[in-house]
Amino acid sequence: MTDIAALPPTRAGLHGNYLSAGHTVASWLFTTDHKRIAILYIASTTLFFFIGGAAATLIRIELFTPDSGILTADGYNRVFTLHGVIMVFFFLVPVVPSTLGNFLLPLMIGARDVAFPKINLLSWYLSIAGGALALYSLLAGGIDTGWTFYTPYSSIYSNSFVTATAAGIFVAGFGSIATGLNFIVTIHTLRARGMTWFRLPLFVWSLYATSLIMLLATPVLAMTMVLIIAERVFGIGVFDPERGGDPILFQHLFWFYSHPAVYIMILPGMGIVTEIITCFARRRVFGYEFMVYALIGIAVIGFFVWGHHMFVSGQSGYASLVFSFLSFLVAVPSAIKVFNWTATLYRGEITFPAPMLYALGFVGLFTLGGLTGLFLASLPVDIHVTQTYFVVAHFHYIMVGGMVSALFGGLHFWWPKITGKLYSDSFARFAAVLMFLGFNFTFFPQFILGYLGMPRRYHAYPPEFQVWNVLSSAGAVILAAAYLMPLGYFAWSFLWGERAGSNPWDATGLEWQTASPPPEHNFEAPPQVPEVPYDYHPGRESARD
């Protein structure tokens, strides 16, 4: 495959790194360096995260009291839709592949860049253009359909800016398709000498599985958005019930993307956590092959479970039965991953710096989110808690508790590589613990609320639910503080932090064998991969001390 013998002499300069390679605005906006594009993505996804977070803040303020507070019913609809749309399509789906994935994938497989650097930059512009359309509809008055755009409300009746938002999701979707395509081709063709498929770090495998989903599920969502726009703008609709259109068909198409999208969000997080846990347990990962097959298994089975979002929609009962069974089945590879992380920790020499705390937080929150997912996969329980806060709490445990913990873990783990600087570990550990506590404080009460029967998407509620809502809103304050803290100590680290050195964690993996920050073309000499990944073993460590 990769023929190193024909390699031209390395074109990377012997001095300087990717950050010092240019200081003009143009050197950033027209860069094709995957590391700089990753930084562009970090900036844009952070912006979307805080916009979506601002909407969440409004929601939690409104729900502090049972009656209508700062928002009208209609205003509340627009705020939670904004929160969902921005967080799902413009933050959670793109964030890990496009930031850490972009930065690390070529480094981890020993390549100079991704296979198509210009398309990589195009992806960023597409995501920005899509985000701009979504933000335009926000400023123009917002949308009130919920992030799920159920027809015929979205396609005919809603008087809000559905078209612009749908167009934004369409455009950004092609950004994520292009990223997935780039990653797949990169992993197939640009692995360094000796980097066989079963020596790939599991973060790379997780990006591969994620890319497959992005490539095969996103176009269906894109076409679904086209169908909504066609119906709204030209009146050539296929979902209009007056013409015999079937609203449930829309839901099938929407969830055919949006369930696998959950795995777009969570699989890269699983990859990050594997890198972190092996490093700070000083252990080879338990059951590497099982971890690979579990990732691929989740990606594949994940394509066939979408109907569990539609148990009460009126779809065939037999379909519900099959979807329920398959949803239980997808829990098996997920559980394998949790068991293997635990087994990796067993007899490890465990230390607890900030990335490890985030990673362990991920395992706990993901497990809780996953187990409550089994409640929802089972038909009778789901009918009881459908459209309640139980569902809201479940997917926030997976997507916010799990995914965002993993993202923060990854940012803290690779920050020294990305910037070449160290940060304050005590502040970071404090933020990690705060995030875990704040998250549970915010979302655990929502499980109880849902079980008691409080429906989602209402701005007012009966007074007996208030105590749990107050707890949840109070937790959100703590969570917000935990999200804001890194802005402070990361900025400090970037400006005044100590130099990190190439491998501050004493980690394996090719990305740690080059300078921090890496040179423009990643490696001064073509890297060699003589051994399996995660070659941590206690013997080597005691020799070092």
Added chain:
Amino acid sequence: MTDQAAIAEQFDDLAQQREATEIGIWAFLATEVLFFGALLVCYAVYRYQYPAAFLAAAREANVVFGTVNAALLLTSSMTVALAVRMGRAGQARLSGHALLATVALGLGFLVVKAFEYTGDIQDGLFPGPGFRLAPPQTQIFWSLYWIMTGVHALHLIVGIGVLLTIFVLLRRSAFDPRHNTTVEVSCLYWHFVDIVWIFLYPLLYLPGRS
């Protein structure tokens, strides 16, 4: 080996670069299959639900224009394949001519399509207030007709743009078609657009005519 300038810096050699572009275009086509696949699913579901309305609606489609266009596109698939063959053989000039022929056939398709669209609109076949068919489910067929053929035509326009760009690059000898996959990759895209029509043609024009 050829000159290093033809190799982008992220690749080690031409073979690797060729492999990457080939996997890339196939991955892109996989995305496109799912993109059109969503429409085909809608078509299948509704045709299964409303068989009579779909047959009645499809009988109104202009089968002559549809058939002519199928012939044009099939021929263009041949010319674009010739362009690849000639490029590989080092005949850049001939390859360029074949590309121009392909572009001409594609434009011919669009012209026919424009006449067809005009006729459809005058015929009251655009869903909405002036729509002349009954029952209401025929509007679903015609909505799918406009969306499917519209998205297909957009793909064809992109394809014409791509082939024209390659033609200009070939004329300027900007790349050597013997070692460069650009022509092959765009040819695969063109074939895909053609194959989509091979699916759309029987679904939109032929039902209800036997």
